[in-house]
Amino acid sequence: MHQVILNHVSKIITLTPEEKEEFVSILQEIKLSKKEKLITEGDNVDYNYFVVKGCLKASYTDDSENEHILQFAMEDWWISDYESFFNHVPARLTVECLEDCTLLAIHKDAQNELLKRIPKFERFFRIKITNAFISLRARVLSSLSKNTKERYLEFYEKYPQLEHRIANYHIANFLGIKPESLSRIRKELV
């Protein structure tokens, strides 16, 4: 369990055995079933979550009750509502399990303490959030210019493992198209 996150962290920073021990001591294991919610809109989010096993979606529900899926998370990804986590405002996102999930949670106080005690984690989280920023900006640019087929191919490249784990209507929602259009695109590409 802890080895998974230690391997993940060690891709970016090198920890001593004592630092590894200190890091894993702040992790809380969470198990959720498919369809359970990790975060509900309006929550005050105190945790940052690392996905050990399973797959989740982060979505936003607009005033007309339409759901917009903004992100999927799977093994080795981090997920939270970072606006709520960092700025102490109610969450605007809802994060729901699409499969049974095992997560490791870090409380924000423990994360802040970790950053003070082992400043290498500043580097780790800087690189993680930089990648998230670049990825989100790339998605904004795609939505401005790419056609549906291009965006589907981009999704397929970014989440190759998810194609067969996620319901078609969730993928279609993420791409902002109708499920029928997704089926048509897939047929065209075969």
Next chain:
Amino acid sequence: MHQVILNHVSKIITLTPEEKEEFVSILQEIKLSKKEKLITEGDNVDYNYFVVKGCLKASYTDDSENEHILQFAMEDWWISDYESFFNHVPARLTVECLEDCTLLAIHKDAQNELLKRIPKFERFFRIKITNAFISLRARVLSSLSKNTKERYLEFYEKYPQLEHRIANYHIANFLGIKPESLSRIRKELV
């Protein structure tokens, strides 16, 4: 000149006199005139820029040659094409001066060296990029649900100083509306 960026940095981290000296030694001053381009789509971007004076826009041009303004930057903001800066790919953004600008540029090699020599800067850049990520995600959520008037008010709150410095058609472009709609909204709000 350097005092401006040192004040900016000192809001997040505390530097010793020697560290301040080392930090300012890697900064390159750049002066550009209104309408000059700091970054052109296709460039390999090697610099991260801090705005000492002036105002710029970062935009994306789609395949139909339509410009989409994604961000404004003014005093005390950082700007670059971070996808290009971090991932060594050609820039997709164009960054242009809307006023005469004075900038401080940090080369990516110098920034990496700085992070090694003064790890406090990991914290500084982590917090900066986290804020950028939260702000971008908030903008995505607004575009999904808020109406034009709400988005204008949000712009006004976020960039109160820019309202009178930026041409109406640039603000309208940023909000994804026609300049006439912006005039109408402003009249309604007076």
